[in-house]
Amino acid sequence: DAGITQSPRHKVTETGTPVTLRCHQTENHRYMYWYRQDPGHGLRLIHYSYGVKDTDKGEVSDGYSVSRSKTEDFLLTLESATSSQTSVYFCAISDRDPSYNEQFFGPGTRLTVL
């Protein structure tokens, strides 16, 4: 299994508070992704990174920011959490262009915003 960890695994927070989720990999893969998963929507891309300090927006990026200062870490920040951001968040990595290669997913973080 690819070495991907996510922290925390579960979090409950209140509306309006900032939240940071961490994805850590030991595979030295170039590409890293953040997805959210909600019933009826499958996986939706929030942000992705194609190298250290190189990031771009996905289809549901509003209300989220990311940072990647090291190859192994990709942080997702909810600037001011809202109830609509209650979801399961998955990080994924890929060593080459993920359009043509598999992605490996982390175990997920279940976030509840009250």
Add this chain to the structure above:
Amino acid sequence: QQPVQSPQAVILREGEDAVINCSSSKALYSVHWYRQKHGEAPVFLMILLKGGEQKGHEKISASFNEKKQQSSLYLTASQLSYSGTYFCGTANNNNDMRFGAGTRLTVKP
């Protein structure tokens, strides 16, 4: 735009076959298939590329019709372990991956 999967759910008996379909309104570079069991992360099954190349699971087959922007996943002689939710993902330019809403497959003894 998300690809559309059908059916949304299917129930099989062990040994039966199933087909899961995925279609997109945009031209595709590739189609990816993943399986996710309840409470777990999605796991890679297969990638189908333009030009006919495939990478992936030895026991699973799939097709990719580039002109129709459609893909089908074929699960034959299903086993209990095949149960889960299957997602197709489509890529129409670099790094822009979109996943369908999923097809829930239940295999019963």
